[in-house]
Amino acid sequence: MPADTAREDIRHFLTSRRARLTPQQAGLPDFGGRRQVSGLRRSEVAQLAAISVEYYTRLERGNVGGVSEQILDSLATALQLDDIERAHLAALIRAANAPHHASDRDGGTSHVRxxxxxxxxxxxxxxxxxxxxxxxxxxxxxxxxxxxxxxxxxxxxxxxxxxxxxxxxxxxxxxxxxxxxxxxxxxxxxxxxxxxxxxxxxxxxxxxxxxxxxxxxxxxxxxxxxxxxxxxxxxxxxxxxxxxxxxxxxxxxxxxxxxxxxxxxxxxxxxxxxxxxxxxxxxxxxxxxxxxxxxxx
Known part of the structure; x- marks a missing residue:
């Protein structure tokens, strides 16, 4: 997976995870009125993760260099990710930050002892x-x-x-x-x-x-x-x-x-x-x- 593909997948993954959460599900007050986005706003995810809106926006755009385990845990908690989704996000971040090396058979093992x-x-x-x-x-x-x-x-x-x-x-x-x-x-x-x-x-x-x-x-x-x-x-x-x-x-x-x-x-x-x-x-x-x-x- 090239780094550009991983960053694009991070963008889609984070966007889709916040879109599925309502403020009520996230424990945020609902002030009524018509919302312009489906699910949580970026500012609400940032609030829940205790990071700045600017930093979360960069993360959602796939700019994930230097993301710590603490930030990853905060995002997972804010977006109510399960263990599988958290591991998936961590894998995408590693892929975005790692050099791309094509491999013909990664994960496609064909030999059975x-x-x-x-x-x-x-x-x-x-x-x-x-x-x-x-x-x-x-x-x-x-x-x-x-x-x-x-x-x-x-x-x-x-x-x-x-x-x-x-x-x-x-x-x-x-x-x-x-x-x-x-x-x-x-x-x-x-x-x-x-x-x-x-x-x-x-x-x-x-x-x-x-x-x-x-x-x-x-x-x-x-x-x-x-x-x-x-x-x-x-x-x-x-x-x-x-x-x-x-x-x-x-x-x-x-x-x-x-x-x-x-x-x-x-x-x-x-x-x-x-x-x-x-x-x-x-x-x-x-x-x-x-x-x-x-x-x-």
Whole structure:
């Protein structure tokens, strides 16, 4: 990410964060009358952050040289940023202040160690796969292949979950909460773009998605950030029907950029018959091509 791009992203991010807050939400008095801006004024953010209006205006324009942790904390508090948004702003500031060095594969790790594949294969009661920060799926276990058969069976390898979500019509049937997964996918890529400046592969992916999906472009312009960590995902599987599965995303410290994603069924779930059907479906499925193998190319 060139410094000019980072500064532009800082401008849009700070503008969008203050636009979403009302004076009442920020604990400021409301004197009535018609406001000319959506959300907080720059002067109100400066007041809340205990900095001058002139200094905040410079920050919002992307002039962030010498920003201290104290100022960053003050901004995060004033704009009610969560931990993910604060980390994102810090990453953008680092990118704006750092020399630009292009890198073809920052965050786009493509190698999966054999021991990681062994971990996946040992998870017989969970659907599990390894993905990188670009949302490329690099390795799977048998149950994950059965669950994500529509997403993984694609000519383009390795499969990319963001491409599936935004470019494959069947994704809207597969994800019963399509809006939620779309928000998470865009937010994850937005956060990764700030973490890995100069990431040309990611820039190419984002350009491709924005060109071919108006929905992606609209969500990208919102500058929301998100980490896919844990929660519940609601699927409609073409063979077994509805499934509500708990998910956890586990980063691999030994392999920066790689994450193991697991899907499990809660013991009290009403979808136990569907999950049992998925298990039987996976056992009956045999890899028939390189795209169907556990170690995806």
């Amino acid at each position: 054999d021991s990681l594949q062994q971990i996946l294969d040992a998870m017989t009661g969970a659907a599990a796969f390894v993905r990188n920060a670009h949302l490329d799926v690099l390795a799977t276990n048998q149950l994950a292949r059965a669950l994500y058969t529509d997403a993984f069976d694609t000519e383009e390898q390795p499969p990319n979950l963001a491409r599936f979500v935004f470019l494959a019509p069947r994704a809207r049937r597969f994800y019963r909460d399509w809006n939620g997964i779309a928000h998470n996918a865009v937010g994850s890529l937005r956060a990764e773009a700030a973490r890995t400046p100069g990431n040309t592969d990611l820039v190419d992916l984002i350009d491709e998605l924005a060109t071919h999906s108006d929905e992606f472009a609209m969500r990208w312009d919102a500058h929301d950030v998100k980490y896919y960590r844990s929660g519940q995902q609601r699927f409609h599987h073409p063979a077994v029907g509805d499934l509500d599965l708990d998910y956890d995303a586990l980063e691999v410290p030994a392999d920066p950029g790689l994450t193991i994603v697991t899907y499990t069924l809660a013991p009290s779930s009403a979808h136990a018959p569907s999950f049992l059907g998925l298990l039987k479906h996976s056992e009956a499925s045999e890899p028939t091509s390189p795209a169907a193998s556990n170690h995806l190319p």
